Amino acid sequence: MTYILTNPPAAEPITLAEVKAHLRLDDGNEDAFLASLITTAREHLEREAGLCLISQTWRLCLDFWPRGGISQIVRYPVRAIQDVTVYDQAGTPHKVSLQDHLLDGEARPARLWLRDQPAPGRVMNGIEIEFLAGFGETGVDVPDGLKRAMLLHVAHMFAFRGVVSIEQQPAGIPDGYERLIASYRLRRL
Numbered sequence: 026m027t028y029i030l031t032n033p034p035a036a037e038p039i040t041l042a043e044v045k046a047h048l049r050l051d052d053g054n055e056d057a058f059l060a061s062l063i064t065t066a067r068e069h070l071e072r073e074a075g076l077c078l079i080s081q082t083w084r085l086c087l088d089f090w091p092r093g094g095i096s097q098i099v100r101y102p103v104r105a106i107q108d109v110t111v112y113d114q115a116g117t118p119h120k121v122s123l124q125d126h127l128l129d130g131e132a133r134p135a136r137l138w139l140r141d142q143p144a145p146g147r148v149m150n151g152i153e154i155e156f157l158a159g160f161g162e163t164g165v166d167v168p169d170g171l172k173r174a175m176l177l178h179v180a181h182m183f184a185f186r187g188v189v190s191i192e193q194q195p196a197g198i199p200d201g202y203e204r205l206i207a208s209y210r211l212r213r214l
Contacts, residue, residue: 027086027150028100034079034159037063038167039175047176048183059183066178070171075099075133075211078167080159082107086150096137099211100158103130106137108155114146130158133211174205 044059045051067078077083077100085098106128109121127138137154145151160166181199 026088029084029086030081031084031155032082034067034077034081036079036163037067038078038164039063039172039179040164043172044176044179048180055183058186059179062179062182063175065182066175069178070175070206074206074209076101076171076209077158078160078171079164080104080157080162082155082157085154085156087145087152087154088149089145090142090152094138094142096139096154098135098137098154098156098158100156101133101135101209101211102160103128103135103137103156103158105130105157106154107157108153109139110153110155111143111145112147112151112153116147119143168209170205171209174202177202177205 041056041059041063044063045056048059050059070076071078083100085096087096090096106123106126109123110118111121112118121139121143122141123139125140127136129136160168164172177199181197181202185197
């Protein structure tokens with residue numbers, strides 16, 4: 026199972042103005058650096074918790090349909106299934122009908138059931154599921170606790186900017202961060 030980001034988020038959950046207010050910065054000398062820290066903090070949070078904060082499109086590639094016919098999608102929250110494609114042995118794509126499909130996008134992991142599940146002809150990545158995930162289009166739609174965790178993380182990375190380069194971030198996690206994201210983590214046994 027492979028996940029490919031096909032359309033990244035158009036915005037960040039927190040704004041540059043929110044970060045600057047949090048850090049008590051007035052000038053614009055650090056704006057480009059702060060913008061890169063915001064992106065780093067979002068990407069880290071999404072990886073750690075299995076989330077998609079702002080709406081983004083993903084492609085899930087499967088080798089075969091799972092037993093029971095219910096495909097699991099570990100990104101959260103899944104808003105819509107946009108397209109399902111199955112490839113035959115020659116590599117020709119065939120669209121699968123989304124009529125009568127069932128999506129439980131609020132489950133962790135999300136669950137998708139399709140009435141029509143044709144067998145793929147390719148041994149690897151013969152099935153592609155395109156889906157839209159995220160809390161919404163803007164930071165207003167993202168839960169406040171997650172935005173607070175991002176602000177703490179950005180402040181932490183900003184404080185240690187001379188010690189660790191942006192390419193090596195995040196080098197540390199601030200106190201309280203784990204508690205803020207704990208209820209959003211996907212726990213596995």
